Amino acid sequence: MAHAQDQILTPPAGNTIVPQKEREGIDLEINGRAFRHTGDSQMPLLWYLRDVLRLTGTKYSGEHGEGGHDLVLVDGKLASSSQLPMVELAGKAVTTVEGLAAADGKLHPLQQAFVDEDAIGCGYCTPGWLMASLDLLNRHPQPSDNDIDQMPNLCRCGCQTRVRRAIKRAATGGHA
Structure with missing residues (x-):
């Protein structure tokens, strides 16, 4: 008895399958x-x-x-x-x-610092803060308050003080 994977499937007469050209993009x-x-x-x-x-x-x-x-x-x-x-x-x-998070779901140290410092507020601005903070830490591993103040982010919830602490916590390896 032949198995399905052993059979060669051919299209019915008159029907030919023509693959489309790979789309440019x-x-x-x-x-x-x-x-x-x-x-x-x-x-x-x-x-x-x-x-x-x-x-x-x-x-x-x-x-x-x-x-x-x-x-x-x-x-x-x-x-x-x-x-x-x-x-x-x-x-x-x-x-x-x-x-940012690892494939197994483990948070990036910066994300963990934001959680630890409760620097999330309503959450709308948090993704932008995280990305700008990562960029800042890549350029200035020990950022000053002035470095943080120059970031382009706005928060209407008033989380800036906690964000500052979270960035500094991440810069010191998670220690407050």
């Missing part, structure tokens, strides 16, 4: 995974993340990215996702807030 990496965007090349990265990939951690931050809620890292540098058209991301590596 913009190839990029997001959180370590390869993607190809085949839609509008002028689509802002923010909407590709949120509407296409369903990575909703990055938030809308106004038409011009004011407030810093839409921040991501592009090739390790802080960038406003609402200001970046997909065409500018060909061959680039994007990290979003969803890409």
